[in-house]
Amino acid sequence: MALTLVRSFNVDTLLGPGGALQSALPAYEHRPEQLQMARSVERAFTERSYLLAEAGTGTGKTLAYLVPALLSGRRVVVSTATKTLQDQIFYKDLPLLKDRMGLEFEAAYLKGRGNYLCLQRFNAFTKDPTFGSREEVRYWPMIQTWAGRTETGDRAELEIPENFSAWPRLSATADTCVGTKCPLYEQCFVTRMRREAESADLLVVNHHLFFADLALKGAGRRSEGVLPLYEAVIFDEAHALEDAASGQFGTSISNHRLEELARDAVAALPETDSRFTTLRALSARVRTHAEVLFTQAPRVLGLAGAEGGVPLKPDRMATLAGPLELVRQALAALSSFTSSEREPEMLALARRGSEMAEELTFLEKADSTDHVYWAESRGRGVFLRASPIDVAKEMRGRLYGGVDTVVFTSATLAAEGRFDFFARRMGLYDDEGVPVAEVRTIAVPSPFDFTQQAALYLPTHLPDPAAPGFIEAVAEEILQLCEVSGGRAFVLFTSLRNLERAYELTKSRLPYQVLKQGERPKQQLLEAFREMPSVLFAAHSFWEGVDVPGDALSLLIIDRLPFASPGDPLVAARIKQIEARGEEAFEQYQLPQATLALRQGFGRLIRTQKDRGAVAMLDRRIVTKPYGRAFLESLPRAQRVEGLDDLRRWFHADSN
Known part of the structure; x- marks a missing residue:
């Protein structure tokens, strides 16, 4: 390691x-909150303990965590949820610490x-380039x-579309x-990296x-991991950890994955090889049976028109038993094809063929009580998945x-002022409630003056979100709110269905540029918005990881309270697991x-001390239901x- 510090x-x-x-x-301004957090992180490194740090x-x-991490003299992993923050850390914050503040590190x-x-x-690919x-x-x-000239091989250096279909055949x-x-x-x-x-x-x-990387190493494939040994971890944007961990610790078989295997099999031998014809036939067998399986699956599993995932129900999976078995047999035949260490x-x-056959069996049986089994479709992709219901055990193990x-740090870790919810979900306590290590907590407030910079609009005249006509009423409210703010608004929805309906009802009536998620890449949308x-x-x-400081964003409209859908298979499984322990899922989860x-x-609204704007929550339950107090207090x-x-009047006061 290269760390040498004064x-x-x-x-x-x-x-x-x-x-x-x-x-x-x-333009330095001393921030006592930053120094307070940095001292807590420094203490965690000194005492070799765990820290939950909420920082507004x-x-x-x-900088509050980077400085003590670099001073610790240990190899530290900093993990973030978004590429935007990764870029900020590597290309802005670390050069500041190294080039202008005198720290020497790699x-x-x-x-x-x-x-x-x-x-x-x-x-x-060069021998037979094919494109979508x-x-x-x-x-x-x-x-x-x-x-021929890149030193990193990173596709970020290329100006190619995000959905460039040939890239999976150019990368591993x-x-x-x-x-x-x-x-x-x-x-x-990757070796160089x-x-x-x-x-x-x-x-x-x-x-x-x-x-x-953690999942690969846990599966005994340590040589295939990317990260070297490390001594400490800092999770920024830690509120996103549970979903990220659940996805990587699970199992997933898709039509894309099987198609890639079949395509790679054909390309594995030259046509002059005596085995090529047999291998091509085995590849075609995998492709043909996979196409049958994934053509039938959406109808049988009830994916058509579903928003999000659907559970893999035993009776429906039984209907797919024939196609599943044929795919398994095709994979077994491919995996037993003759090869040697020299190939x-x-x-x-x-x-790959053997592992996919095992994963299909695991998915079809759906008999692990620790996992939830579900399916989803995305574009042309159909996915059969199994995810751990609770990542706490995985984190501990x-x-x-x-x-x-x-x-662990984020602007949002504490619920109703307590860290218990996050700590339990992350497995920081064992099944008996005993901490797995010394765990400290700190909540550092934002330096922003929200009483002056932000307004919270809570109308009660709109229908309940479950009532007929809710989204139509929301659309009319959006029109009036945007007239007040002069546009400059994010309208955030908890479901794509509501998003599409409200967009259709208002797009021709709004006298501003109207943008919709999915029409362009995220960064292009934000550039156009500004x-x-x-x-x-x-x-x-x-809902997170988006930063639009200044006047461009002055109004944030939210259609309803963001309760996770109980129809989502993973959410439903977690609720069932909590209730099986005799606990109350609504309050606990x-x-x-x-x-x-x-x-x-x-948090999307106020990003600097000069920002000013309003949040409009159009779900009347935040005022009319007893649990609304928990939201307001948070x-x-x-x-x-x-x-x-x-x-x-509040908006106009800004211009007086």
Whole structure:
């Protein structure tokens, strides 16, 4: 490791008044909250303990954990939920600490394998390049030129569409990578990335990569992991950990995955090889039976028209028993095809076929009480999945025994002022309620003055969300609210169905640029939103990790309280598990989860000390139901207004 520090450095000399940060930043403002958090993180590293740190928007929490992490002298992984924060840490915060504040260290930015060009697969693709459309063909010369000069192999260097269909054939996954047996292993971009990581003091990753690596190592495939040994972990945007961990610790078989296996099998041998004809026939058998299975599955499983996933019910899975068995047999035949140690790609095909057959059996039996079995469709993809109901056990078994310092931080960790909900979900207490390690907590408030900067509009004249005509009433309210704010609004929905309906009812009546999630890539939508007064209709991914400071965003409209749908298979399984323990699922799980989600949504509005704007919650239950108090108490202390005239006066007060 390369860490060499001036020993007089500590969090106070770096982040306190008159410290290195003040010297480095002309517009420096001392933030006591930042220093308070940094001292707590420093203590966690010194005592080798666990810390839950909630830090309100504007605290400067990134530097508050980076400084003590770098001063610790240990190799630390920083894991985030979004690429935006990864980029900020690596390209903005770390250069500030290194170039302008005098810290000497080495850092590495790591992404999943799928982000990097695989030289072996690139060479194979070059022999027979095929594309999903004529539009994609025009990118090929650029990709070839780039492949010959890139030093990282990171597709982020390329200006190609996010959905560029040929990229999966130019990159590798944990399934397709043959590791040290690859003839181009030494030149491999992932190998280079790994070696950079092995000499780094700080590793910047995302949650999906972190848990994918942990899952591979837990499965005994340590050589296929990406991360080197580390001594401590900092989870930023920690509120997103449960979903990320659940996805990576689960099992998933899809038509895409089987199609990729069949395609790779055909490409594994040259046509001149005497075995090629047999291998091509085995590949065609996998493809044919997979197409039958995944053509029938949406109808049989009830996926048509479903929003989100549907449970894999035993009677419906029994209807698919024939197609499932044929796919399993085809995979078994492919995995038993003759290969030797001198043919790593053939060995990888055999392993993949065998593993997928086992996973299909696991999915079909659906008899593990620790997992929930479900299916979903996304675009042309159909997925059969099994996810752990509770990631707490996985976290205890895979992570906590191997590291003595873990910091969880986010603007939203505490529900109703308590960390119990998050701590239980993360497995920081065992089944008897005993902490797995010394766990400390700290809640650092935002430096923003929400009483002056934000208003909270809570109308009670709208129908209940379950009542007929709710979304139509919401659409009319959106029109009036946007007239008050002059557009400049995010309209956030808890379901795609409501989003689509409200968008159709209002798009031609709003005198502003109207944008909708999914019409363009996320960054392009945000750029267009900033350019002129706009109204953006969005769901899911825009509830968090979106930063629009300034006047461009002055109004945040939320259609309903963000309770997770009890019809979602994973949510339903968690509710059932909690109730089986004799606990109350609404109080223990659904309500705290929803309050955290609402706080995340609210957090999109005020991003700097100069921002000013209003949040409109159109779900009357926040006022009329007893549990509404939990939501109101969890939100920043904004000025509450109940009528449109009051809201209009509040907005106009800004210009007086």
